[in-house]
Amino acid sequence: MSKIKIQEARVCAVCVATDPRHFVTATVPQVSLEFGGIPGDRHFGLTKRASGRESNYPHGATIFNRRQITAVSLEECRLIAKILSIPLLSPNWLGANLVLEGIFDLTDLPMGCRLLFPSGAGLLCEGRNTPCIHAARAVQAHYPDRPTLAKEFIAAAAGHRGIFCIVERPGILFTEDKVKIVWERSFR
Amino acid sequence: MSKIKIQEARVCAVCVATDPRHFVTATVPQVSLEFGGIPGDRHFGLTKRASGRESNYPHGATIFNRRQITAVSLEECRLIAKILSIPLLSPNWLGANLVLEGIFDLTDLPMGCRLLFPSGAGLLCEGRNTPCIHAARAVQAHYPDRPTLAKEFIAAAAGHRGIFCIVERPGILFTEDKVKIVWERSFR
Numbered sequence: 292m293s294k295i296k297i298q299e300a301r302v303c304a305v306c307v308a309t310d311p312r313h314f315v316t317a318t319v320p321q322v323s324l325e326f327g328g329i330p331g332d333r334h335f336g337l338t339k340r341a342s343g344r345e346s347n348y349p350h351g352a353t354i355f356n357r358r359q360i361t362a363v364s365l366e367e368c369r370l371i372a373k374i375l376s377i378p379l380l381s382p383n384w385l386g387a388n389l390v391l392e393g394i395f396d397l398t399d400l401p402m403g404c405r406l407l408f409p410s411g412a413g414l415l416c417e418g419r420n421t422p423c424i425h426a427a428r429a430v431q432a433h434y435p436d437r438p439t440l441a442k443e444f445i446a447a448a449a450g451h452r453g454i455f456c457i458v459e460r461p462g463i464l465f466t467e468d469k470v471k472i473v474w475e476r477s478f479r
Numbered sequence: 480m481s482k483i484k485i486q487e488a489r490v491c492a493v494c495v496a497t498d499p500r501h502f503v504t505a506t507v508p509q510v511s512l513e514f515g516g517i518p519g520d521r522h523f524g525l526t527k528r529a530s531g532r533e534s535n536y537p538h539g540a541t542i543f544n545r546r547q548i549t550a551v552s553l554e555e556c557r558l559i560a561k562i563l564s565i566p567l568l569s570p571n572w573l574g575a576n577l578v579l580e581g582i583f584d585l586t587d588l589p590m591g592c593r594l595l596f597p598s599g600a601g602l603l604c605e606g607r608n609t610p611c612i613h614a615a616r617a618v619q620a621h622y623p624d625r626p627t628l629a630k631e632f633i634a635a636a637a638g639h640r641g642i643f644c645i646v647e648r649p650g651i652l653f654t655e656d657k658v659k660i661v662w663e664r665s666f667r
Contacts, residue, residue: 326526326543337525338514341648347593347661348601348648355514355603355647402590403606405535413536415543418591459543460529460536473535 295475300393302408302468303365306383308333314386314425321465322388324412324458328359329388335359356457357417362389362406363453364397374447377434384429387453389414391470398451404474405459412462417455422448483663488581490596490656491553494571496521502613504571509653512600512646516547517576523547532609544645545605550577550594551641552585562635565622572617575641577602579658586639592662593647600650605643610636 306316311333328335339356341348348354363382368390372380382390389406391397398419406414426448427441434440494504499521516523527544529536536542551570556578560568570578577594579585586607594602614636615629622628 347595349599352599352648354601355645357603357647407535411537411540413542415545457543459545460540 295473298394298472300364300391300397300470300472302389302464302466302470303392304382304387304390304466305464306388306390307331308386308388315429316383316386316388318383321463323461323463324360324414325461326458327356328458332388333386334361334388358455359458360388360414360456361386361420361453362391362397362414362456363387363420364394364451365390365392366395367397367451367453370395371444371448371451375430375440375443377430377437377440379433380430381433384433385426385452386429389464394472397453400454400472401474404472406456407471407473408462408464408468410462410464410468411460412458412464413460414456415459417457419450419454420452422446422452426452483661486582486660488552488579488585488658488660490577490652490654490658491580492570492575492578492654493652494576494578495519496574496576502574503617504574504576506571509651510576511651512548512602512649514646514649515544516646520576521574522549522576546643547646548576548602548644549574549608549641550579550585550602550644551575551608552582552639553578553580554583555585555639555641558583559632559636559639563618563628563631565618565625565628567621568618569621572621573614573640574617577652582660585641588642588660589662592660594644595659595661596650596652596656598650598652598656599648600646600652601648602644603647605645607638607642608640610640614640 304318305322308316327337341352404416422445427444431441492506493510496504515525529540592604610633615632619629
């Protein structure tokens with residue numbers, strides 16, 4: 292037995308990191324999702340090398356890539372900026388591929404919930420992101436007068452850093468898309 | 480911040496459904512996991528066709544296959560048999576690829592937990608199974624004197640039907656393997 296919950300949000304931006312050396316994404320009008328993520332994006336691929344985030348496996352082992360797409364909430368980005376007393380925290384600095392508006396608690400979405408788009412594309416939430424050093428450094432770089440900001444970011448962003456997803460069904464994502472967020476909560 | 484939980488179990492059996500027309504699995508000495516599951520198994524593949532289980536998508540749409548591997552617990556099979564007052568409920572009838580002993584509450588494992596094997600292989604739990612008509616009919620077929628058993632099975636097996644997994648890291652699974660079950664519980 293399960294209970295289905297539905298929530299709606301709006302796609303503010305879709306973004307890609309086309310240079311694999313750089314973490315920060317650039318906003319584009321649309322992205323085409325394939326199995327594995329966004330072709331050309333830094334995180335694209337059905338497999339990846341295990342890193343510190345997958346410490347159950349030997350470093351560098353080839354494992355399935357659950358981190359194909361990073362989604363953040365505009366409201367959570369604003370909250371982090373407020374905590375840090377900075378005027379702006381761009382989702383691009385956080386390596387976001389998808390920026391949603393209208394869902395304050397995106398980071399609290401459970402694994403297994405689905406983000407469904409008008410094109411028919413579907414993302415599957417695989418977990419919550421944690422604040423990483425790449426994002427912290429990108430934020431720091433924009434506020435050189437705040438030398439401890441990277442460290443402050445790691446603390447302030449915990450629990451607000453959005454989610455990572457896999458592509459469950461390919462399709463196109465456009466800015467201004469309405470996204471339907473659906474999950475079943477099993478009774479236990 | 481997260482808390483890591485570790486549990487151990489034993490692999491009683493590894494099983495394959497080599498005939499795609501039949502749901503019931505056959506026990507084999509070992510299976511080789513690849514990305515997508517067990518080559519030759521009925522559920523092998525990185526993609527599948529959406530069915531009633533994935534009702535968010537059009538029936539027949541090509542979607543990512545989260546149902547690569549089915550795992551059940553020997554203790555839960557025994558519990559279902561007890562509820563149904565039948566002497567035996569074979570995990571093979573349930574289409575199990577992996578039968579574990581020593582974990583009574585396998586079905587309650589959360590999404591995202593990992594099953595780690597001595598070969599280095601890793602499975603990622605993608606959710607709990609629900610009792611399906613294929614399994615119910617397979618159970619029924621072994622007890623022809625119990626004409627309502629299929630229906631009874633659906634009710635009795637709810638919450639004890641095990642989990643479905645994807646292959647996170649390829650490798651070989653052997654009978655008698657010790658499996659380490661690991662998950663992080665995020666503080667929220």
